[in-house]
Structure formats: C-alpha cells, structure tokens
Amino acid sequence: xxxxxxxxxxxxxxxxxxxxxxxxxxxxxxxxxxxxxxxxxxxxxxxxxxxxxxxxxxxxxxxxxxxxxxxxxxxxxxxxxxxxxxxxxxxxxxxxxxxxxxxxxxxxxxxxxxxxxxxxxxxxxxxxxxxxxxxxxxxxxxxxxxxxxxxxxxxxxxxxxxxxxxxxxxxxxxxxxxxxxxxxxxxxxxxxxxxxxxxxxxxxxxxxxxxxxxxxxxxxxxxxxxxxxxxxxxxxxxxxxxxxxxxxxxx
Amino acid sequence: xxxxxxxxxxxxxxxxxxxxxxxxxxxxxxxxxxxxxxxxxxxxxxxxxxxxxxxxxxxxxxxxxxxxxxxxxxxxxxxxxxxxxxxxxxxxxxxxxxxxxxxxxxxxxxxxxxxxxxxxxxxxxxxxxxxxxxxxxxxxxxxxxxxxxxxxxxxxxxxxxxxxxxxxxxxxxxxxxxxxxxxxxxxxxxxxxxxxxxxxxxxxxxxxxxxxxxxxxxxxxxxxxxxxxxxxxxxxxxxxxxxxxxxxxxxxxxxxxxxxxxxxxxxxxxxxxxxxxxxxxxxxxxxxxxxxxxxxxxxxxxxxx
Numbered sequence: 001x002x003x004x005x006x007x008x009x010x011x012x013x014x015x016x017x018x019x020x021x022x023x024x025x026x027x028x029x030x031x032x033x034x035x036x037x038x039x040x041x042x043x044x045x046x047x048x049x050x051x052x053x054x055x056x057x058x059x060x061x062x063x064x065x066x067x068x069x070x071x072x073x074x075x076x077x078x079x080x081x082x083x084x085x086x087x088x089x090x091x092x093x094x095x096x097x098x099x100x101x102x103x104x105x106x107x108x109x110x111x112x113x114x115x116x117x118x119x120x121x122x123x124x125x126x127x128x129x130x131x132x133x134x135x136x137x138x139x140x141x142x143x144x145x146x147x148x149x150x151x152x153x154x155x156x157x158x159x160x161x162x163x164x165x166x167x168x169x170x171x172x173x174x175x176x177x178x179x180x181x182x183x184x185x186x187x188x189x190x191x192x193x194x195x196x197x198x199x200x201x202x203x204x205x206x207x208x209x210x211x212x213x214x215x216x217x218x219x220x221x222x223x224x225x226x227x228x229x230x231x232x233x234x235x236x237x238x239x240x241x242x243x244x245x246x247x248x249x250x251x
Numbered sequence: 252x253x254x255x256x257x258x259x260x261x262x263x264x265x266x267x268x269x270x271x272x273x274x275x276x277x278x279x280x281x282x283x284x285x286x287x288x289x290x291x292x293x294x295x296x297x298x299x300x301x302x303x304x305x306x307x308x309x310x311x312x313x314x315x316x317x318x319x320x321x322x323x324x325x326x327x328x329x330x331x332x333x334x335x336x337x338x339x340x341x342x343x344x345x346x347x348x349x350x351x352x353x354x355x356x357x358x359x360x361x362x363x364x365x366x367x368x369x370x371x372x373x374x375x376x377x378x379x380x381x382x383x384x385x386x387x388x389x390x391x392x393x394x395x396x397x398x399x400x401x402x403x404x405x406x407x408x409x410x411x412x413x414x415x416x417x418x419x420x421x422x423x424x425x426x427x428x429x430x431x432x433x434x435x436x437x438x439x440x441x442x443x444x445x446x447x448x449x450x451x452x453x454x455x456x457x458x459x460x461x462x463x464x465x466x467x468x469x470x471x472x473x474x475x476x477x478x479x480x481x482x483x484x485x486x487x488x489x490x491x492x493x494x495x496x497x498x499x500x501x502x503x504x505x506x507x508x509x510x511x512x513x514x515x516x517x518x519x520x521x522x523x524x525x526x527x528x529x530x531x532x533x534x535x536x537x538x539x540x541x542x543x544x545x546x547x548x549x550x551x552x553x554x555x556x
Contacts (some may be wrong), residue, residue, distance in 0.1 A: 052441055073447070074440035083441070090438045092431060103431060106424055108443025158442050 004063070005030055005194050006051065006082060006162045011060035013046050013218075020046040021057070022218035028162055032194045033185065035205045035226070038215035039238065044198045045087060047215065048166050051196075052084040053077035065161065078108035081161030085154075085168050089147035093140030097131055097150055098122045100139050104157025112159045119191060125153045129183065145172055149180075156187065163187070165197045169204075177201055181208045206230060214238070260418040260501070268411040275400040287403055287471075289512045291464055294410040295485070296492040296504035298460035301417040302453040303490075304498030305429035309360070312351070312367035313489045315374050316344035316458040318481035320465025322378060325391045325475045333397045337405060337466045344462020345455040347374075352454040356447070368483065375481035382477075390476030397470060405467045413460045418501055420456070429453050461489075495537050497544025507545055 006028040013021040021043040028034060036044050049055035050062065053074035061070045064080040083104065091100050101122040119125055126132050129149045134142055139150055148168055155163055169180040181204055188195045199205040206212060206226040214222040214229060216238040222229045229235055255263075274286055295313055303310050320340030327336045355366050382388055397405075420426045428449040431439035440446050469475055488511075496507025514533075518526035541547065 054437060054441065073445070074437065075443050075445045078441055078443035086438070090435050092434045092438070094434065095430075103427065103439070104442045106427060107439075111443070154442060 003029065003066075005065055007061075007063040008047070008051060009061040009063065011047070011050050011057045011062065013043070013050060013055065014058045019218050021050065021215075023060070024215070024218075024220045026051075026213060026220070026223075028194045028196060030161070030194055031188065031192050033188050033208070033210050034194070034196045035209035035212040036196060036198045036215065037202050037205065037212060041217075042215040043218040044215055045166055046218075048084060048164050048196075048198065051077075052082055052164055075108070078158055079111050081108075081112065081159070082164065083108065083155035083158040083160035083162070084164035085148070085151035085166055087166045087170070089144065089151050091139035091142075091147050091150050091154065094138055096136050097126060097139050097142065097153070098135040100150055101125050101153045101157040104154050105159070108158035108160075112161075119156060119159070122153075122157065125156050128187075129153050145176065148172075152184075152187070156191075160193060162194045162196065165195065165199075167198055167200060169199055169201065174204075177204050181205070184208070257418055257422045261415055264411050264414045264418070268407060271407055272404060275403050280399075283399065283403060285512065285516055287406055287468075288516075289509045290403075290406045290410040291468055292488065292492055292508035292512055293505055294406070294413040294460050294464050295489040296496065296508045297410075297417050297501065298413045298457040299489050300493040300496075300498040300501070300504045301420055302429065302457040304493060304500070304504075305421075305426065305433050306450065306453065307433040308356075308450075309364040309490070310367045310454070311364055311483070311486045311490065312348070312370050312458070313461050314481055314483050314486035315367070315371035316348065316461035317465035317468075317485050318371065318374060318378075318477070319344045319347055320462035320467075321469035321475060321480035323462070324466045324469040325393065325480075328393060328395070328470070333401065333405070333470070337409070337463050340466025340469075341459040341463030344465070345459040347462075348455040348458030349451055352451040353447075356450045356454060368486070371481050371483060371486060375477045378481075379477045390474050390479075392474055393470055393472070396473065399471075402467060402470055406464065409460060409463050409467060414501070414505065416456070416460075420453070421501060425449060425452060491534065495534070495541075495544055497546025500544070500546040502549070503544045503546030506549075510545070 004027045008024055008026040011021055011024045012019065024047060038044050046055065050057045053069065053072060053076060056071050061068060064077060064082055067080060069076050069080060092103065105122060113120070123132065123135060126135050129152060131146060131149055131153065134146060139147065142150060152165065152168060165184065169177045172180060184195060184197060185208055187193060197205065197209065209226060211224060212226045212229050213220055214235050221238060222232045222235045275283060278286065299310065299313055302308065320343065323340035323343050324336045327339060331339065351370060355363065358366060379389065428439060428444045431444060432446055432450060436446050465480065469480065472479060492507045492511045493504040495511065497503030515530060518529050522529060
C-alpha cells in the first residue's frame, strides 16, 4: 500500500463549549479518491480547515508527507503539497483567471513538479477545466459556477499531492454536477493526486469516490467502501435516512 | 500604466532623474526648494503605496520612520559623512519596521492605523526622554550641513531609487504576494505564500525609503528637535497624497505628490489665511468623486483611447 500522504491523528477542534471536530483519525494515500459526508454542522469544513492549516486544532496532530505540521501556518501545508478550495469561491477578483492559476504556480507550486508536464502551464490547466476562453477575464466577472472551477485551477496551480475540495460542485445542475465529478476523477487519474471531496449531493458523490468517511456531530462514525458505508445503520440513522430534508436536521 | 513594462519604467525614471539633476543650476532657490518638497513626497508616497496600496494596510508610521532617519543624521553627522548617514537612517528605520512589523502586522484596519500613529508618538517621546536624561538637551544644532545642491541631488537619488525599487517589487513575486494579501490573505497562504514574511519585508522596504528621506532632509533644518521631525503631518500628508493619486498604482502617487505640493504652495501664497480650508474642501471633493484616485482618471482615458 502507498505511503500515507496526509494523516490526521486524534484531531479535535473546540470553539468555546462546542466541539466541532471530535478526535478524528484520517489517513490519505496517494491516488485515493475519498468523499467526506455528513449533515450540516457535522464538522466537515472545520476538519478541512485543520487539514489545510487554516485552523490549528485544539488537540491532535497533522502529518503531511512524513512531516509533523501541527501548529504550522497554512503556507507550510501548501508547500508540503496540500491544496484546497473554499466553499464560497475565494478567487482574486481583480486578477484575470490566468493570473489566479499562476498564483499557485508562483508560490507553493515552485517547490515541486506536476506529475504531468502539461499542468505546469496556467493556460493548460484552464483548458483542462473548460475555462480556456476565460483566461484574460478578471475572475470577479465569471459566473459563480465558473469561479468554483477556477478555484480548482488555483489549487492545481499549487501542484498539490493532496487536493481538498470543499463543496466544489455546490449550486450546479445535475448535468454540471456529473461533469464536475468526472473532471475531478480525471484530475486524480492524470496527476495521481489524492482527492478528498466534501459534497452535499451525497448520491453523486457516492458514485464516484472509492472511499467515504462520514462525520456526525464532529465524530467520524464510518469510513470505508461507499456501498458498505451506505448500509451502515449508524450512518443511515445520522444522515442518509433524512437525506430528503437534510436542512431540518439539527446541527 | 500597467501596460508599460518594467524596463520602460526604469528607463523613464533614469531619464527623468538625469533631467531633474540639472535643476539646481537652472532654478532659482524658491523653485528648487519646492522641487525638493515634491521629490520628498514622491519618495514617501510611492514607497508607502508599494506596501500599503497593495496590501490595504493603512500605516501612519511614515512620520516615525522619517523621524528615526532624521535623528540618525542629527546624532551621526558629526562623525559620519552625509551619504553614510542617509543610508544608516534608512537601515535604522527598516530595522525598526521589521521589529514593529513582526509584532503588529497581524492587526488590520483601524487598529493598525491607530497603532502606527501611536508609534510615531512613542518614538518621539522616547527620544525626548533619552536626550534630556543623557545629553541634557531637547534639540540639536546641525553643524557643517551639506550644500542645498547636495541635499537636492541626494533626495532626487532616493526618490528615483524608490520609484525603481517599487516598480521592481510590483513586477516581482513579493509584489504578487502583497497584492494577493490585499485581496485575501488567507487564500494566499493556502497557495503557499508566507504572508507574515512578505508583509514584514514589504513594510521594512517601504520604511527604508522614509528613513533615508528623513535622514537626507534633516540637514535642511539647522535645529532639530523631536517635535519638528516626528511631525504627524508628514504621515498624514503621505497617506493623502498616495490615496488621492491612487495607492494601487505606481504613477498615481508620483503625479499626486507633484500636484499636491505645487497646489499646497500655490494656495498658501495666494490665500495665506484660507489655504487649509481650500485644501480640505478640495480633498473632500476628490475622495467623494474620484475614489480610485487621479490614476483612475488616466486609466479611464487610456481605455477610451
């Protein structure tokens, strides 16, 4: 089995009296395609914040490519090959789409090469994402859906080994969602990246990922093959059984 | 201006500096001293905008850096040559900015502005106390000041260097990092930018020029005391010039420092009693109707053309 690229060991995040992430263990290996699901408020995004160094966990350790980065700033995670997108696109609105992708290449991306040479060029990355025509347009002028794609492009510019996607397909139509999922799988296949994907559209996600972790009230209650996980009574109880109206589920 | 390459900017700066270097032999004293003020604010505003314009920090520390530079000259001119004092003044200000930056650059907005304003006061009082306790004096008389031509040429050199360095920074990875920090600091970090280091570096670099200007200009006053050199007005004026010009550009603060200095002087001579009222009104109008600064006017014209 491939080496562990990213490991969360007993990661816990407390906000005052609230425990948002509770003693989560997660190991990610090269080439894995992992989904993270859970009801609203389950701690998915907070877990991502710790995995990318944006938030320092209250307890637990984070090991990236063999180095313990617990407590280090986010740029250390990025230069170690962890790249992420944000739930609400955070593109540089005044820069062109191409400059946005080049930003990652200029910083975290400088320290490594992509597995695939073609991805060393901002225009190629944009073309791969279907954004070639937007290269010279300021990112703030793109539709929200295309800004989400551009976020993936920015992350790819950082030449990651692990790609964290936080609801990269939110607000897309069903067809667009399928296209996005195929795109993400192609990224994984062509670059050999590990991809961790948070998504609310659980059914589509389950069709594409090869492993799924379920968070509920900050705890990881399941982790494994999607088919097995979807039959897990604890998961059905916590999440899948209420999928029809997830917004009613108390966080 | 963005369309201009780095080489053209450097070449244009070089040519302008050579032309301006002839002024001491062409201009009468009054105009030369006005040109000196223009150059001083050009260096201060351009270097301020290099850091603050890109990152959206509002620093009022310019008067602190300026005063530190001036005091290096006041203390050192007896033993050091003028150029050495100027360089040391810049380095002292940059070192101070590095220390302070490491401590306070995580603050933003009004907190940062108030804190940097307080810095000037802090250094002023510290130096007053130091001078009183150890030298039993408040001010110092500068002896053997260099000629006004030397001062002019030195300030011109610093201003030209400031423009060149700021143009190079804007074209560099540091400039890209600073612009990214201004837009979304956390996002730049997730893309691998060491934001803390970039900010300290940018802040110190911009302080170097303010300190060097302070050290170079100090010899114009024959008598130096903390109240004169740690003048908050210099900090405010720098911010105003940069913002009126368009702090996110290089050319904006440059043009604005000339316009502003000439305008201030003209209003002061024509309306000695009302000039501050007029200047204030003009500023309010500019901020209201031209929030992008003078640079946005020029950009609009270029886009149309």
